[in-house]
Amino acid sequence: MLNSRFILVRRFNILLAILSLFLLLIAIRLFWLQIYKNDFYLERSKSNSERIEPIKSLRGLIFDRNDNIVAENILTYNLEVDIENKSTEDLNNIIGELSTILSISEHERDLFFKMRSERKFLREIPLKININNEELTFFVSKKFLFPDVTIKEDFLRSYPHGIENAHLIGFINRISKKDLEKIENDPEMLDAYFGMTHIGKQGIENSFENDLRGKSGFKKIRVNAKNSFIAEIENKKALDGQDLILSIDLDLQRKSHELLKNYKGSLIMTDISNSEVLAYQSNPGFDPNLFVNGISFAEWDKLNLDPDKPMLDRVTNAVYPPGSTIKPFLSIAGLENNIINEDYSISDPGFYQLPKTKKIFMDWKKEGHGNVNIVKAIAESCDVYFYDLAYRLGIEKMSDGMRKFSFGQKTGINLPSEKKGILPSPEWKLKHHKKKWNAYETINTSIGQGDFLSSPAQLVHGLNILLNNKPMPPLSLIKDKFSDVSLGIKKITDEKYIEIVKRGMEEVTSSNGTFRSIANNNKNKIAGKTGTAQVFSLKNQDYDEDNIADHLKDHSLFIGYAPYDNPQVSIAVIIENGGHGSTVAAPIAKKMLDFYFETTK
C-alpha cells in the first residue's frame, strides 16, 4: 500500500507542477496588464467613463433698421435618436417602431440617414424636427418603449418675411459634407462648430456666418456604462452669436417685392451719403424657410430646374449689359479729358459713321436728335453724341474713366459670390479673347453694349460715387457701419463736371427727357438715366417689340436718385426682357422712390 501512496503523491505533484506553470502564466499576464501596459489601460479607463456633450450656441438674430425681426430662432422640440453602436438595421427598427405612434416621412428618414453618414462626431441625430404638442405628449407617454430616442429642445431658424428677403438674408441649412471638410481642416472652426447642425448657406446668413454663429461650448461629464449621468467634470459655456441690425428697411423690402412681382429682375436702393443699402430685391424668389431643415428633392428640383432661376440673386450675382445707364459716367470722362465741354454740341442725323470706314452706327431715334449738347445728350440718351465722344476719347481713357465708378470691380458688398462684371478694355480683350481691340468696339462700349457687363449693385454704387464726387465705402448692409468714418476727401473730378452731368440726369425726367412720362408728376424731384440693353443683336432685321420672343426682348434699366437738389437716396432697377428702360424699370424706380419719401417723412 505504500506503493500506491507513492504513486498517488507523485501524480499529485505532477498536477501541482502543471498548475504552478498555469499560475506563472497568470502572474506574467498580470504583470503585463498592470505594470507594463498600465498607462495604456489607465487612459482607456478614463475615456471609458468620460463623455463630451456639445452645448450649441444660439444663432444671432437679424433685425432691419427699424428693429423689426428678419430672422429669428423658434423653440422647438425634436426627436433625436442615439446612434452610437447601432447598425442601420437597428436604426430602421427603432424608426419603424416609432412610426407606429408618430408619422415619420420618407424625407425625414432620408435626412436622418444622410446626417448619420456625414456627421461622425454626432452621437444623437434629429429624426423629427419641430414635433407638435400633441405628438410630444403622446411620445412622452410611450417614452419607456424607446430608450434610445430622446426629446431635445432646439431652436429652429425662421424667416417670418420669407420670400421678401430671400436673396438678401439667404438661409441656413444642415452642414454638408463639403462644409465639414472645410471645418475639419481648421481646429478653431472645429471647436466653434462642435455639435452644431446648421451653417449659413446663402446671403447674409452665409457672409455673416462667423458673427451670427457664435461658438459652441461643451460639457464634459462622467457617465456609467448605461450612459447615465454621474458627475460634471468640465463645463465650457457656449458663446452665443451676435445679433445683426441691418441697414435694410422691411417696408421697402415688402414694397419692392410687390413692385417686382410680375417681372424677372432686381432692384437696389441705397442711402447716398453712406453707402447703406435700404432695399435689396430680386425676383423671382423662393421661401428660405424651406431650406432650414433640408429641402425635399421635389421642391429643390422645382426651384433648380425653373428656367426663370428663382435662386439667382439678380442684384449682385447677375451681370447685364448696362446700356445707356453708363452715359453719365462716360460724360465725366469726356469732360475731364476736354473731349467735350458744356457748350460743345454736335448735329445728330440719326446715325454715326465710324471715321475712315464705311461702318454705320444707328441712333435709337432714326430721325436723329438734331443739335445736341451734353445735357441734351444725357436727357434724350443720344447715342450718336456718345459714339462721337467715345471715338475721340479712345477706349483707354474711356475705361480708365469708368473704372473710378467701380465698373469691372466688386462693390465690396458683404454677400457671397458677388460678380464683378466686365469693363472692356484692350488689355481685357487680349487677356480673355487673345484678340486685338477693334475701333468699332469702342463705339459699342460707349452705349454699354458689346462686352460691357455690370450688376445693378455696381450701377448704384457708381452712381453714389458720382453724386458724392468721392470714393465711397463698399455698399453696406449693416446700419450705421460707416457713420463715423470720414469718407474719402479726395475728389473724383472737378465739381463742375458733376454738376453738368447731374443737370443732364435732371432733364431725363423733364418734358424732353427719356422719362418724360413723369415730367408733370415728379414732386420728389427724381433724376436718373434710363437704359435699354440689347440681349440679342438682330442682323438685317428690325427690332419689333410686339413680335419678338420674350427672352430676346431688351432688358429695361434705370438708375436714379432723389431729390435732385439734395440727393438722399439712389436706386438701380433692371427688368429682364422688359423692353425700354423708360417703360418698365423707370416707373418701378419712381414708385419705389415715392414710397420711400412717403413713408420716411
Add this chain to the structure above:
Amino acid sequence: MNNIFTFLFSRTDKQLFIFLLIILFFSLNLIGQAVGFDSSFFFKQLLFIAVGLIIFILVSVLNLRFLFRYSFIIYILSILILVLTAFIGTEINGSKRWLDFGIFKLQSSEILKLTLPIFLVSLIDYFKNRSQTLTELVFLSISFIPFFIILNQPDLGSGLIILFSGLIIIFLNGLSVKKILIGILGFLILLPYAWINILKDYQKGRILNLIDPFSNPLDGGYHAIQSSIAIGSGGLFGKSSELSSQHDLLFLPETHTDFIFAVLSENYGFLGNIIFFLIFFLFVYRLIIISVNLHSHSHRLLAMTYVMIFILCFLINIAMVTGLFPIVGIPLPLISYGGSSLFIYLIMFALINSLNYNKTLIAD
C-alpha cells in the same frame, strides 16, 4: 455551551480555519467594494458565510463512513437534481442551471463537484481486484453522465470541471502513461468534431474573442476588454478611489460574481494580487499537507481531488478574467458572490478536515 464549542473546534485544523476566515473576510470586502457595503448582495453574502461556517463546523464533526456507504444513493440523488433542473429550473440568460429556493438559487452542477468524487472514490475498494482498465472505463462513464446533462443546460464550463474531477481521480489513481497519450490523441481527433457539433455559436465566439477581443468590442469581447481595462488600470498599488471607475460605473458587469478578481486588481493593484495569491497559497499548502498525510488511499484520493478542483477553478477564473481563457462562467472559489459555490467548497474543506480528524481511527 462552552464544552460544545471546545468540542467543535477541537475537531478543526486551526491553521486551515484561520486562513479560511481570512479568505472569507477578503471575499466580503471585495463584494462590498463591488456592489456597495449597503447593498443587499453584501448582506446576503454575510448570511451565506455565516451559514456556510456553521455547515463547515457541523460537517467537520461527521463521521464519513456513512458517506462512502451511501455514496451511490448520493450520486443518483445528484443526477436526479440535475435532471430536475432541466425541467423546473430557473432560466437566466438562456440557460437553466438553477433551482430556485426563494432566498437563494442552487446551482445544481455545483453539487456534482462534491458528490462525483465521493462516489468514484468509494468505488475504488470495490474495484480493488478488478482490471485497471475496467475500473477506468467505469469511472469515465460515471463522469460523463453528469457532464452531458450539464452540457445541455448549457454550461460548458461547469460540465468540464465535473468531467475533469473524474479524470483527475483516474489520473491520480495511476492511469498508465500509454493510456494518457491515447487519451490526448483521442481528444485531439474529437476536437474538430466537438467544435462543429457540440459547441454553440456563442461558445465559439467566446473562444474566438479570446484571440482578438477588439474584433467584437460590444458583444462578446466586451467583458474581456472591460475586464482588461479594470485590471490594467490598477497598476502596482491599485487605483485611487477617485479614479476607480470600471466597476463603480458598471462598465464591467457581474463584478461581484465571476469578475470579482477584476475589482481586486483594480483597487489593490499588482501588489494586492500578489498578497492575495500568497494567502491562497498558504491555505492550499495547508490543504495539501493534510491531504498527503491522510491514512487511507481513498481518503487521500478524495482530498487531493477536492484540492485540485479548488485550485483549478481558482486559476481558470483568474485566467478568464485576465483574458487568458474564454469566458466560461466559473466563479472564483470562496470569493465570488453566491451561496451554492461557497457552501460546496466549505463542505469540501469540512470533509477534508473531518478526514484529517478521523484519520487516526482509520488505518490503511
